Amino acid sequence: MSENPTELTRREFFGLTASAVFVYGFHVPASGAGEPAKDAAFAPNAFIRIDDQGTVTFISPQVEMGQGVYTSLAMMVAEELDANWSKVRVEHAPPNAKLYFNPMLGVQATGNSNSIRAFWKPLRQASATTRACLVEAAAGTWKVPAAECRTQEGKVIHDRTQRTLDYGSLVTAAAAITPPKDVPLKDPATFRLIGHPVKRLDTPDKTNGRAKYGIDARPPGVRIATLAKSPVLGGKVGRVDDSRARALPGVRQIVVLDDLVAVVGDHMWAAKQGLAALDIAWNDGSNGAVSTDLIWSRLREASKRDGAVAKEVGRVSDVFAQGDVATAEYEMPLLAHVTMEPLNCTVHVTPTSVEVWTGTQVMTRVQGEIAKGANVPESQVTVHNHLLGGGFGRRLEADMAYDAARIAKQVKGPVKVVWTREEDIRHDYYRPAYHTILAARLDRGRIAGWKHKVSGSAVLARWLPPAFQKGVDPDGVDSAADIPYDIPNYRVEFNREEPPGVNTAFWRGVGPNNNVFAIESFMDELARSAGQDPIAFRRAHLDKVPRLQAALDLVKQRSGWGTPLPQRCGRGVSAQTSFGSFLATVVECEVDEAGEVRLKRVTTAVDTGLPVNPDTIAAQLQGGLIFGLTAALYGQITLKDGRVEQSNFHDYQMLRMNQVPPIEVHVIRSAELPGGIGEAGTASAVPALRNAIYAATGVALRRMPIDSKLLAKTVRT
Amino acid sequence: MIALNINGQRREVDVPPDMPLLWVLRDVLGMTGTKFGCGMALCGACTVHLDGQAIRSCMTPVSAIGQAKITTIESVGATPNGAKVQKAWLDLEVIQCGYCQSGQIMSATALLDTNRHPSDADIDAAMAGNICRCGTYPRIREAIKRAAAEG
Numbered sequence A: 001m002s003e004n005p006t007e008l009t010r011r012e013f014f015g016l017t018a019s020a021v022f023v024y025g026f027h028v029p030a031s032g033a034g035e036p037a038k039d040a041a042f043a044p045n046a047f048i049r050i051d052d053q054g055t056v057t058f059i060s061p062q063v064e065m066g067q068g069v070y071t072s073l074a075m076m077v078a079e080e081l082d083a084n085w086s087k088v089r090v091e092h093a094p095p096n097a098k099l100y101f102n103p104m105l106g107v108q109a110t111g112n113s114n115s116i117r118a119f120w121k122p123l124r125q126a127s128a129t130t131r132a133c134l135v136e137a138a139a140g141t142w143k144v145p146a147a148e149c150r151t152q153e154g155k156v157i158h159d160r161t162q163r164t165l166d167y168g169s170l171v172t173a174a175a176a177i178t179p180p181k182d183v184p185l186k187d188p189a190t191f192r193l194i195g196h197p198v199k200r201l202d203t204p205d206k207t208n209g210r211a212k213y214g215i216d217a218r219p220p221g222v223r224i225a226t227l228a229k230s231p232v233l234g235g236k237v238g239r240v241d242d243s244r245a246r247a248l249p250g251v252r253q254i255v256v257l258d259d260l261v262a263v264v265g266d267h268m269w270a271a272k273q274g275l276a277a278l279d280i281a282w283n284d285g286s287n288g289a290v291s292t293d294l295i296w297s298r299l300r301e302a303s304k305r306d307g308a309v310a311k312e313v314g315r316v317s318d319v320f321a322q323g324d325v326a327t328a329e330y331e332m333p334l335l336a337h338v339t340m341e342p343l344n345c346t347v348h349v350t351p352t353s354v355e356v357w358t359g360t361q362v363m364t365r366v367q368g369e370i371a372k373g374a375n376v377p378e379s380q381v382t383v384h385n386h387l388l389g390g391g392f393g394r395r396l397e398a399d400m401a402y403d404a405a406r407i408a409k410q411v412k413g414p415v416k417v418v419w420t421r422e423e424d425i426r427h428d429y430y431r432p433a434y435h436t437i438l439a440a441r442l443d444r445g446r447i448a449g450w451k452h453k454v455s456g457s458a459v460l461a462r463w464l465p466p467a468f469q470k471g472v473d474p475d476g477v478d479s480a481a482d483i484p485y486d487i488p489n490y491r492v493e494f495n496r497e498e499p500p501g502v503n504t505a506f507w508r509g510v511g512p513n514n515n516v517f518a519i520e521s522f523m524d525e526l527a528r529s530a531g532q533d534p535i536a537f538r539r540a541h542l543d544k545v546p547r548l549q550a551a552l553d554l555v556k557q558r559s560g561w562g563t564p565l566p567q568r569c570g571r572g573v574s575a576q577t578s579f580g581s582f583l584a585t586v587v588e589c590e591v592d593e594a595g596e597v598r599l600k601r602v603t604t605a606v607d608t609g610l611p612v613n614p615d616t617i618a619a620q621l622q623g624g625l626i627f628g629l630t631a632a633l634y635g636q637i638t639l640k641d642g643r644v645e646q647s648n649f650h651d652y653q654m655l656r657m658n659q660v661p662p663i664e665v666h667v668i669r670s671a672e673l674p675g676g677i678g679e680a681g682t683a684s685a686v687p688a689l690r691n692a693i694y695a696a697t698g699v700a701l702r703r704m705p706i707d708s709k710l711l712a713k714t715v716r717t
Numbered sequence B: 001m002i003a004l005n006i007n008g009q010r011r012e013v014d015v016p017p018d019m020p021l022l023w024v025l026r027d028v029l030g031m032t033g034t035k036f037g038c039g040m041a042l043c044g045a046c047t048v049h050l051d052g053q054a055i056r057s058c059m060t061p062v063s064a065i066g067q068a069k070i071t072t073i074e075s076v077g078a079t080p081n082g083a084k085v086q087k088a089w090l091d092l093e094v095i096q097c098g099y100c101q102s103g104q105i106m107s108a109t110a111l112l113d114t115n116r117h118p119s120d121a122d123i124d125a126a127m128a129g130n131i132c133r134c135g136t137y138p139r140i141r142e143a144i145k146r147a148a149a150e151g
């Protein structure tokens, strides 16, 4: 990788071959995850259970959707516990908001790239306390002072008398000890696992078909169902003629609800064929006239209003009164999540209980929606979580659980409800469309005043209502209200405008996606009008954020910034502090005569604080960048006559192997608190590509996705 | 009854002849390693081998298979190239959510079965039909080269 002392080296990413040989210790019990401790076990808190064989089970409050948290959180536990890594196992936590709530979100949820940040203290504290109990148990057995004992690799050791005891042999004694308070945490300089490359626990079974996702659940006797909702969003079922469907082999039942029709069959093929054979008349309801144009005209109209003030520093109006003000308006489209694993939920309703198998980012909300859909008390609902075939925010919603429960209530025996890709895309909760107005006044090459107004949907107002205060959605202004640049006078406003008939939700990169795109695009336009290099211009406004300056310096050095490029090729930069990570990205692209954009190279430098599992950081950035580049090039959900026009990968395209350029990730050595990394790359990729196109063609794109028609036959300016 | 040869075993299934192999594997035989992603041969999640060739099982009716040997992700590790690919995948930590990876591994193995030292262009051609929403493409490319280098 590099010999730069500020960067992690290749060895620090991947380790030596020998040290990479860990025993894989991941298992997902079919049921009973997070059950109370059995007799011969020590379970001092909700996260840790140690059995008499010394096996440490970590009950993960955060779900595994590819971001590697099962491993990195387990590393944090094993570190403070001084566990033997080969004896660490991970279980999915059951729904229990009291025990497993995310301290940064207040609900049991995995999102906003905060698993490490949110659990950095609590998990290590729980583990250190557990370790202290084991030490005390050993000291008591040996009748020596606890202070003379140390721990290593799952053992308590008393050096003076050369005695050791395995954790497994101490569980009964440790269980009798009252956990001490305020146990000190390790000095990071002594970490043996955190910061060192560790192989992921969840991946071996993902190479051989053994890993179980929600869609793979097969409780005995399970039938498969697939469903259709009204093509016009929000429409209702009118009349259903099911005579042809019933005659098909394998079709068992047609479930007609107020807003959906499901066909239950012996297998997905029967269910799909049955659905296709139904003759359904829908009542379109009130959204039949909704279109992309309508959504945009309303949003643009709304953006003319003053917004609720999210942040005000100095007096922008005074600065703007002094003369020239540059303004620009940026727009982001509705986007679908398109997790690789289509939506699904398996539910078995019996007279006394409801059992659920699914993969979700919000366990307790699934439990609640199932209870609502099946009309039973929550206490009757058991939820088995699974590995997630992608989350990206889609599985922060529980609408699929509600639908599945209502269907399952009509079905005898367990039923797995599987969305077709078409239904998954047409009935998503979409990333909001945003309209953002930026205005700034330059004074001798520096930004003297800045105004940022976001108009769009307020996802938090629905998802976490208490967070929506005085008209400001904190997610909607994330990375804008806390803009990293040193600007003496600035004002940030939020203008809530919900798209008619369209559900909106979080999407990988959440609010920062929109704000970083707008800010970083505008920064390039301002740099150009100030006659400055885009990196130098940003850097000059970052004297108070040396960590971001360092990331910019490194990405400049590694990306070949400033070296000559052929005609119609360009490099673009973006910088951000979103999710607590200091990230700078350079994208290099080529724009052909027809306006088609080809990605050539991506370079990212990041200071994300103390890295827990360094290679996971690189992997998340690579994936996050590709997610963003995909959106910039293709992502857009459009509506016509109240219907979503896209339906599958042919019209909702993804970047593919042949389009993805080399992506280099440089991680800066850091001892600061860990930042979030799962979404940071996504937010950074879009403006960096947009700015590369600006450099290559001189066209200042202001809307996403990239419209190649605007780029055709222009010449480099 | 339709007789199929799956992973070296003869399996008889009582299903409609037009039923795609994907659903026979997943819903009838309980072999859930092969994944559903699009149902339209657009994403590659459902890739299996038919006489060693990578095919999309979501668009392959069982009646069209005849005597051809089906290999799925559950047993591809028993083949030399399958085992190399699986190992390279883990050595380079390719996998994120993993949902696409059954298909990726099947496509990569089929590539190496016919091309011992694929170029970047060969990799592009063989793998462009497999979508990874998590964006693991750069590592897939490296891992294919690593597996090829194992000889």
Ligand code: FES
Pocket (backbone or CB within 6 Å): B035, B036, B037, B038, B039, B040, B041, B042, B043, B044, B045, B046, B047, B056, B057, B058, B059
């Ligand atoms: S499910 Fe077969 S190609 Fe997508």
Ligand code: FES
Pocket (backbone or CB within 6 Å): A066, A340, A389, A390, B095, B096, B097, B098, B099, B100, B101, B131, B132, B133, B134, B135, B136
């Ligand atoms: S690893 Fe998640 S879709 Fe490929």
